[in-house]
Amino acid sequence: MTISDVLRAIKKHWIVEIVLFCVVVGVVAGTTFAATPIYTASTEILTQYDSASSSESSTTTNQQQYANGSSLASLYPDLVQSDEILQSVIDNLGLHTTPTALRSNVSAATNDSSPIVYIYATDSNPAQTVRIVKELVKQLKKQVSAMAGPDINVSFATIQAPVEPRVASSPNVQANLAIGIVAGLIIAMLGAVLREMFDKGVNDVSDVQTVVRDPVLASVPKAHTVSNGVPAVITKPRGRAAEEVRRLTTNISFVTPKDLKQQNVIIVTSTNPREGKTTVSVNMAAAFAEKGKSVLLIDADVRHPSVAKALGMNSGVGLVSLLAGEVSAKEAIQPYWKSYLQVLPAEEQKTPSGIILGSDAMRQLVDQAAERYDYVIVDTAPMTVANDAAVFAEKGGVLLLVVGQGVAQKKALREVVKEFRMSKTAIRGVVLNMVSVNNAGRSSYYYHEDHEDAGSSSKRKSKSGISRSKSKH
The missing domain is CATH 3.40.50.300 (P-loop containing nucleotide triphosphate hydrolases)
Known part of the structure; x- marks a missing residue:
């Protein structure tokens, strides 16, 4: 099928194209507006380790090693999603969920070259996201202190405190509608071409x-x-x-x-x-x-x-x-x-x-x-x-x-x-x-x-x- 044949098919089956376009855009729009808004809160924490046997303090996230040879900071993402911390968050906040379900709504990120930790939490309740983030920081500090041992003092300095979100992070209405329009145009044109290919009779x-x-x-x-x-x-x-x-x-x-x-x-x-x-x-x-x-x-x-x-x-x-x-x-x-x-x-x-x-x-x-x-x-x-x-x-x-x-x-x-x-x-x-x-x-x-x-x-x-x-x- 040549380009001229494709253009002819698009021009000929315009009704099919309009129907397919409306269906695709309608499904995307309906799914978007029917979806439950999800809000995201985050915080930035600077971790510091002070040796109890020395008067000098340093930010040695990359130097302080744990028993297995890995820095403590590199373990933060896994620690935030561990069952122990998640269960403590659930118990302290009285959440009606399980560690497995909560794990999909929380995350943490860090960089080996930086002592800064980023912690995120999502929920349909914007106020709840802030409470979850704060509790995660509290439980993470407790867990890291226990892992660091008595000779190391662990302190968390807040760089960016969590703020109650006012705008939902998901769904992204504008992005979804734009994707729906583009997908609708593509599917409409493909539908016209397929209709032409499978239409064996002479109709006009x-x-x-x-x-x-x-x-x-x-x-x-x-x-x-x-x-x-x-x-x-x-x-x-x-x-x-x-x-x-x-x-x-x-x-x-x-x-x-x-x-x-x-x-x-x-x-x-x-x-x-x-x-x-x-x-x-x-x-x-x-x-x-x-x-x-x-x-x-x-x-x-x-x-x-x-x-x-x-x-x-x-x-x-x-x-x-x-x-x-x-x-x-x-x-x-x-x-x-x-x-x-x-x-x-x-x-x-x-x-x-x-x-x-x-x-x-x-x-x-x-x-x-x-x-x-x-x-x-x-x-x-x-x-x-x-x-x-x-x-x-x-x-x-x-x-x-x-x-x-x-x-x-x-x-x-x-x-x-x-x-x-x-x-x-x-x-x-x-x-x-x-x-x-x-x-x-x-x-x-x-x-x-x-x-x-x-x-x-x-x-x-x-x-x-x-x-x-x-x-x-």
Whole structure:
């Protein structure tokens, strides 16, 4: 995953990021404010040893040695946390605890090069911390005097007396919240990246652009694409789907190279079945015819013909019979809606499609149609079924890849793109199909499909001459 992919994932999954950020910060803040405040008191003590047999006194913390060879000062941290001293503190202060529990709340520190001892105590009661520190100093002096022997006088000079703390030492609210915010940002970004990595489906334009670097020419909504055998361009001409199809037909001219052979041949395919390539093909044919262009729509998906079914037409005679020389073009090609919108359906065929579609007869058919019609739209099989689209595009034409939102899978889409690149076949544009109306990204202000009732649609259908009986001629 590249940096651009990471940035795209962060931008795409912003809702997940907000939720994760709020959860992390909320947990940290809740834990911080719910925690019992802990206060810390401390004191600094200067230890001195005076020899009873000499009038001279010295601060010999590092020179006065104990039986084991260690200076007494180096033993202070251990002495402060010893059971004997802790039990004496508990007994004298009347604490309801044990030496083991108290040990975690007291500590001492010293430096071998300095006779100064630092003693600390923590407790939820600030006044209690001062009492504990004072008692620790008292018990420590008693213990050290006993260990030093009768010849050494031990004295403790207070450098810094313990003061009752006014501010809790724990929890550190500001530090914890800062850590929570930073952790929330990091976890939110990681969550977005992980969500993107484990999200196998294609859910929006950004998913398509992550895999396919070619432009997305249109986002066709899921609803009202084909209704009762009639494309949305005819039944809902002012609807969202119709306008997106018109956008598609316009954008095709922008992505078609001027030196491309057969610029008027449009090859439509998809990664998997059920991504709506046929509905895009029939609507695109109707949109071109709406502009007064002559169009031939060819159903080249001979394994699973769907154009005739989508338009409510007869598929008994069509492409296979025409290529076999059994019928003439006049018999195989059927008019639809307008006289210059014609459809060449396909019959279901068990013969391998490569033999049919790769034949010289098929190539001649496309060449002749490209010369006669303004546009020739070839609806081919999905790429996971057969690479017929690559066979057609190799000879020229504009290759469109239809990607069904919520149907297409990123892995399969990557494999298809890889196959096209391997065959040096250029995808000219992508159509994101079956887009949720709420996520279509267009304002509904100018769309009037909800006001086009069934009656007006029926009148338009009748007036246009579209009927099942006519299509069966």
